Amino acid sequence: MTPDSLICTRLTRRFGKRLAVDSVSLTLAPGRITALLGPSGCGKSTLLRMIAGLEPLDGGEIRSGDALIASPAEALPPERRRIGLVFQDHALFPHLSVRDNVAFGLAGRPRAERHEIAARWLTRVGLGDRGRDWPHQLSGGQQQRVALARALAPAPRAVLLDEPFSSLDAHLRGEVRQDIAVALREAGAAALVVTHDARDAMLMADDLILMDQGQVLQAGSPEACYARPASLDAARLLGDIEVLSGERRDGRVETPLGRFDAPGPDGPCRLMFRPEALTLDPEGVEARVTALAYGGATSEARLQAGEAGATLVAAPGRLAVGETVRVRLDPAAVLPLD
Ligand code: ADP
Ligand code: MG
Numbered sequence: 001m002t003p004d005s006l007i008c009t010r011l012t013r014r015f016g017k018r019l020a021v022d023s024v025s026l027t028l029a030p031g032r033i034t035a036l037l038g039p040s041g042c043g044k045s046t047l048l049r050m051i052a053g054l055e056p057l058d059g060g061e062i063r064s065g066d067a068l069i070a071s072p073a074e075a076l077p078p079e080r081r082r083i084g085l086v087f088q089d090h091a092l093f094p095h096l097s098v099r100d101n102v103a104f105g106l107a108g109r110p111r112a113e114r115h116e117i118a119a120r121w122l123t124r125v126g127l128g129d130r131g132r133d134w135p136h137q138l139s140g141g142q143q144q145r146v147a148l149a150r151a152l153a154p155a156p157r158a159v160l161l162d163e164p165f166s167s168l169d170a171h172l173r174g175e176v177r178q179d180i181a182v183a184l185r186e187a188g189a190a191a192l193v194v195t196h197d198a199r200d201a202m203l204m205a206d207d208l209i210l211m212d213q214g215q216v217l218q219a220g221s222p223e224a225c226y227a228r229p230a231s232l233d234a235a236r237l238l239g240d241i242e243v244l245s246g247e248r249r250d251g252r253v254e255t256p257l258g259r260f261d262a263p264g265p266d267g268p269c270r271l272m273f274r275p276e277a278l279t280l281d282p283e284g285v286e287a288r289v290t291a292l293a294y295g296g297a298t299s300e301a302r303l304q305a306g307e308a309g310a311t312l313v314a315a316p317g318r319l320a321v322g323e324t325v326r327v328r329l330d331p332a333a334v335l336p337l338d
Helices: 044-052 098-106 111-124 140-152 170-187 198-204 222-227 232-238
Strands: 006-015 018-028 033-037 059-064 067-070 083-086 158-162 190-195 207-212 215-220 242-249 252-255 258-261 267-273 278-294 299-305 308-314 324-329
Touching: 006 044, 018 033, 018 044, 018 059, 018 190, 018 215, 033 044, 033 170, 033 198, 044 083, 044 158, 044 190, 083 140, 098 111, 098 140, 111 140, 111 170, 140 158, 140 170, 158 170, 170 198, 190 198, 198 222, 198 232, 207 222, 207 232, 215 222, 215 232, 222 232, 242 308, 252 267, 258 324, 278 308, 299 324, 308 324
Parallel strands: 033 190, 033 207, 083 158, 158 190
Antiparallel strands: 006 018, 006 059, 059 067, 207 215, 242 252, 242 267, 252 258, 278 299, 278 324, 299 308
């Protein structure tokens, strides 16, 4: 029998007049990683705390199978929800060994069994030989993996991770991100990873939820959210976006970067596209390079074509300020905004 999903429906939380979480619905399914992405202060941690039972619900409900986990009227206490938590700052118990940290949530089972389960989880996160160490003897990334092992050891119905990489150095981040994703997939737990980093979110997520000001802007696969944003705000959460203005006639929009299909009434119309949709092309339209910035693997050139400005990402050393180039905007990557 596969375990039940955790189904959160129209979760709402107010602080005074402010709606910190505004009718958010999401489903955490076993074996799937859901990433919740949004700017600082948009309500991510509050939502996670509501699911964990650390924050009451002002509206909505949380269910798993036939069981009601929480509603404004009734709520299981956190320790009875079978939900594991991993925070940004590891939060290991400093006075317990690494092994005892992982075994902490297994109280009530025989000692030998607790140690055996803890050892198994430490091996899964690549720390099988560190069980006797103290937390302070491990690096930040290793401590974060211990925190994950501790959260997963009691076989929770879901595990919630709040900004698990933000306290790690850039060079450790990628490695820990991969290790955590692998361990979550092996565990088969339903996972919710909260982050304000678009790259972390897209690299980890099966399901992505974009959030701003307490509300869900868009939910879907990372590919769908990136390529077909539901709004300009949703688009901006995942990366740079260009907006192009033009005039629509008979479902076609005329712009300085070409003509594009965009069904709708005649009149002014805005289009959006990602910078990588614009490429150098000898058959393309003319544009002038007005500024150039070196960014290592790529350079970013600011272009002006008629009334339209746009950024071109190109190989370094190919372009010069003041030069005229020809560019093509991929019609398949252009989306109408209005
Ligand atoms: P995030 O994790 O996305 O940065 P939070 O969930 O921590 O955002 O906060 C969302 C909003 O709710 C913020 O405006 C924050 O100031 C407010 N908030 C969070 N917790 C409380 C609280 N206990 N009392 C009052 N306001 C709060
Ligand atoms: Mg937060």
